[in-house]
Amino acid sequence: MNLTKKQANKLVTGCIDNNRKAQEELYKLFYADMLRVCINYLPDREMAKEAFNTGFLKVFQSIKNFDTEKGELGGWIRKIMIFTSIDKCRSELKFNHLLITDRDDDEFFISPDILEKLFFDDILKEIRTLPLATQTVFNLSVLDGFSHKEIAAQLNISEGTSRWHLSEAKKQLKGLLETSAKGAGRQAERSGKTK
Known part of the structure; x- marks a missing residue:
């Protein structure tokens, strides 16, 4: 607004x-x-x-x-x-204090053709399936642009734990979104055949 x-x-x-x-x-x-x-x-x-x-x-x-x-x-x-x-x-969140080793973010890349088959609501629905702690870190980082340092300060966790949750969110979302996109593609094919 x-x-x-x-x-x-x-x-x-x-x-x-x-x-x-x-x-x-x-x-x-x-x-x-x-x-x-x-x-x-x-x-x-x-x-x-x-x-x-x-x-x-x-x-x-x-x-x-x-x-x-x-x-x-x-x-x-x-x-x-x-x-x-x-x-x-905060009281609902249970953060595991884990350290993440350096990973290549390319392994979690979601191809544009997958994203094209999904609507925003589909993506939001999949984000909602993540564990609450992982979902919160993902939202702060990706949706609201907070740095790992800011996330760590807000959630009272280490920056490494923040990185782990973000990495885990990306890994899980990649699989979930690929599955959703395949389902959306099959649905579109069925709709096309019935016309």
Whole structure:
């Protein structure tokens, strides 16, 4: 959600002044996108809704610290939602403190012809099948661009453990997506034959 600086300033000022209309407008404006962020990190919708509501409480409590000159309001709220989601699922996560040896990422390469056969929802469904710890590291790294150092600090794990989970996610996803793509290809062939 891209707001002009003027729109963002108006919303921020209204929220700082405890203006209920401004708070409601901010909430409604970012509801769908930020709930989706929470859903990406949490295994069930109820936990995601809880994290979302906790995150918005944090937004309203700390909005006086937001500076429209230094950042974009949506990006600032997104970070709060990510960190709140991580806090929410920390107790659920069971990280193995493993070290990964250097592996060549090419062995986990997914060819474009496989990805072309899948929709985003298919890919997201497969990401959801990963163990929660592995899924969280994958989301932070691939979807949100966090470094292994940042992931390690957020999840209280070593950088090596973060690398292992990312590598494991890529390895598992490669197999899952290849299987899904084959199924999608067979389905497309059947649909073509019936016409």
